[in-house]
Amino acid sequence: MITPSPQTQQARQARAWQHALRDAFKQPAELLRFLEIDPALPQLEAALLGAFPLRVPRGFAERMRKGDAADPLFLQIWPAGAEALSVEGFGLDAVGDRLKLKDGGIVHKYQHRVLVMATGACGVHCRYCFRRHFPYSEALAGRDHWREALAQIAADASISEVILSGGDPLALSDEKLAEFLDGLDGLVHVRRLRIHTRQPIVLPERVDDSLIALLRRSRLRTAIVLHANHANELDAKVAAACARLREAGASLLNQSVLLRRVNDNVAALQALSERLFDCGVLPYYLHLLDRVAGSAHFEVGEDRARALMRELSTRLPGYLLPRLARETAGLPAKEIIAW
Ligand SMILES: *Cc1c(COP(=O)(O)O)cnc(C)c1O
Numbered sequence: 001m002i003t004p005s006p007q008t009q010q011a012r013q014a015r016a017w018q019h020a021l022r023d024a025f026k027q028p029a030e031l032l033r034f035l036e037i038d039p040a041l042p043q044l045e046a047a048l049l050g051a052f053p054l055r056v057p058r059g060f061a062e063r064m065r066k067g068d069a070a071d072p073l074f075l076q077i078w079p080a081g082a083e084a085l086s087v088e089g090f091g092l093d094a095v096g097d098r099l100k101l102k103d104g105g106i107v108h109k110y111q112h113r114v115l116v117m118a119t120g121a122c123g124v125h126c127r128y129c130f131r132r133h134f135p136y137s138e139a140l141a142g143r144d145h146w147r148e149a150l151a152q153i154a155a156d157a158s159i160s161e162v163i164l165s166g167g168d169p170l171a172l173s174d175e176k177l178a179e180f181l182d183g184l185d186g187l188v189h190v191r192r193l194r195i196h197t198r199q200p201i202v203l204p205e206r207v208d209d210s211l212i213a214l215l216r217r218s219r220l221r222t223a224i225v226l227h228a229n230h231a232n233e234l235d236a237k238v239a240a241a242c243a244r245l246r247e248a249g250a251s252l253l254n255q256s257v258l259l260r261r262v263n264d265n266v267a268a269l270q271a272l273s274e275r276l277f278d279c280g281v282l283p284y285y286l287h288l289l290d291r292v293a294g295s296a297h298f299e300v301g302e303d304r305a306r307a308l309m310r311e312l313s314t315r316l317p318g319y320l321l322p323r324l325a326r327e328t329a330g331l332p333a334k335e336i337i338a339w
């Protein structure tokens with residue numbers, strides 16, 4: 001018998017996560033059948049789904065409760081009819097204003113940190129996300145884009161941290177990521193790499209030998225900021241993926257969004273923080289919703305958010321409290337509302 005070479009094994013694994021990504025649920029009716037939910041459940045008309053259709057990896061759907069249309073994971077991805085409602089204060093400019101992309105897909109808004117939009121693609125489509133109105137092309141991660149981003153970072157010695165964001169940067173192939181990370185390694189003023197990704201949560205297969213090798217190879221101190229909103233998202237496979245990332249030397253943090261019916265109660269927030277810590281992840285930000293069109297049904301008011309944080313602070317050690325934060329245009333940092 002011939003033992004496959006490590007390269008062959010890595011190629012096979014790469015196919016495994018890419019296959020899982022392609023195999024995600026994309027038809028609402030098929031997802032409802034799988035979840036044993038009444039097919040009469042109202043959903044956004046196909047015409048309105050447009051550039052942001054349903055997308056749910058099967059492994060993520062398996063963590064939802066069967067027959068429960070109020071499941072907190074289901075609510076995050078279901079294209080509910082309420083998205084079509086036009087609600088005052090929820091528009092498109094809240095986002096455009098925030099993301100002033102420069103050449104190379106760079107957003108340099110805060111001192112010493114620069115954010116690079118690696119790709120517009122994601123492993124899951126979260127209905128509350130600003131991304132729905134920001135269909136940056138997947139071509140964003142082409143060679144020239146990387147080159148341009150690296151040139152800009154190279155030219156600014158004040159940048160000590162580079163944040164890969166998106167979309168989801170781990171939707172990119174390892175070959176593409178390697179090209180960029182190798183380039184960063186050569187820039188002496190860059191000390192830290194940060195990766196903002198939901199992929200290890202919704203598609204833990206993504207954390208494979210090849211990605212781990214890539215992370216180990218980099219000289220940069222690395223923080224991976226995950227995105228989970230509910231404890232049920234963190235099953236045993238996700239816990240194993242987190243353990244591997246930590247073994248590769250990455251510090252793990254989590255950001256969530258405060259979402260009505262999903263996690264807007266103290267018990268859910270407490271369980272999330274505790275489950276994250278079980279997985280070796282510290283809570284970082286709890287964001288107030290971006291007021292983007294189609295997401296109004298997810299909003300939790302600021303007063304209620306503050307009250308939840310007050311109650312949460314009596315139940316958890318300080319290191320498991322996320323910072324309640326909001327993104328406000330024009331400020332030199334994210335606005336921390338409660339901690
Ligand atoms: C959120 C964000 C960052 C990172 O902010 P931290 O407070 O360091 O997490 C950097 N750049 C942009 C444009 C951001 O939106």
Ligand code: SF4
Pocket residue numbers: 121122123124125126129130131166167168198227
């Ligand atoms: S950017 Fe993050 S929150 Fe938005 S759709 Fe993609 S995975 Fe979901």
